[in-house]
Amino acid sequence: MKKIFIVFLMIAIITLGCGCADTNGTSSALSIVVTNFPAYDFSRQITGGDANVQMLISPGSESHSYEPSPRDIVKIQQSDLFICVGGESDEWIDDILDSLDTEKMNIIRLMDYVTPINEMITEGMQADGDDHDEIEYDEHIWTSPKNAKILVQNISNELCRIDEKNKDKYTANTDSYIAEIDKLDKSFSDVVANGARNTLIFGDRFPFAYFATEYDLDCYAAFPGCSAETEPAAATVAFLINKVKEENIPVVLYIEFSNEKMADAICEETGVKKLLFHSCHNVTADDFEKGITYIDLMNSNLEVLKEALG
Helix, strand or coil: HHHHHHHHHHHHEEEEEECCCCCCCCCCCCEEEEEHHHHHHHHHHHCCCEEEECCCCCCCCCHHHHCHHHHHHHHHHHHHHHEEECHHHHHHHHHHCCCCCCCCCCCEEEHHHCCCEECCCCCCCCCCCCCCCCCECCCCCCHHHHHHHHHHHHHHHHHHHHHHHHHHHHHHHHHHHHHHHHHHHHHHHHHCCCCCCCCEEEEEEEHHHHHHHCCCCEEEEEEECCCCCCCCCCCHHHHHHHHHHHCCCCCEEEEECCCCCCHHHHHHHHEEEEEEEECCCCCCCCHHHHHHCCCHHHHHHHHHHHHHHH
C-alpha cells in the first residue's frame, strides 16, 4: 500500500504540475494501452499495426512482479482503450482506477469475457505457504485457443465501437485472425487425439489450467501458475522424477523466464529431454523486436506437444 500511495502522490504532482501530458505529438492513431503480451498482440492483429499499441510490462521482465510507474498511469489515463487481464497480477489496477476519473475511459478486463477456473493444484505440487480461503483463479486465460478467440472478438467489438470509421478493417482483420486461431485449435486437438500418452510434466510453474482443461490433459508440475516459489521441496522433485519414470514420459517442460534448475534436475535423473512450453504471458526483448506473435508461440508449443505426447 505504501508503494501505491507513493505512486498516487507522484501522479498528483505530475497532473497538477504538467496538466495533460504529451501523447506522441499530433498523431491521430488510436492509442491502446495493455498490461501484457497477449492483449498487445491481439490488439496489433485486429488493428493491422495502424494503432499505437503500448505494453506496460517491459519485454523480458517477469509480469507477476510488475509495479506501475507514474508514467504508466498517465499512459492509461490518456489511452483510447486500456486492456488488462483482471487477474491476480493486475490487482494494482483497481486501486489506480479508483484514483482516476474513469467516466470517459474505455476499459476492458479480459477475464470478464470467459469462465474463470481455479488455479490447478495437482498431486505432488508444492502450493504457496499462505493458508487462505480465497479462490484463486488462473489468469492465463489465453492459453486456450478457444478463449483466445473470445478475447479477440471482444477486443474487436470494443475497437469497432470506439473507432467506427475503421470498423470494416477491424472486422476483416478479426475474421482472418480468428480463422488462424481455429486452425491452431484443430491442430492441438489432432495432436492430443493421436498422442501415445495424455500426460505432461512441468519442472516449473503451471500456468496452463485452461489449456489442460480444453484438451483434457493430465498435467503434473512443481508449483501453481502464479506461485512466487522457485525452490521446490525434495518431495516435489522426487514425485515428478517418479512420475516421469512410471509413465515413460519423454519430455520435461519448463516455461519462459524460468531458471530451468528443476527441469534440469529431473532430466539429469531420468535422462529425458527438456523443452520450452510458452505461456505467452510475456516475451524476450529480442523476440519482441522481431515481432513474434501469439500464433508463433503457440505453433512452437504445438511442435513441443507432438514430442511430449508422442
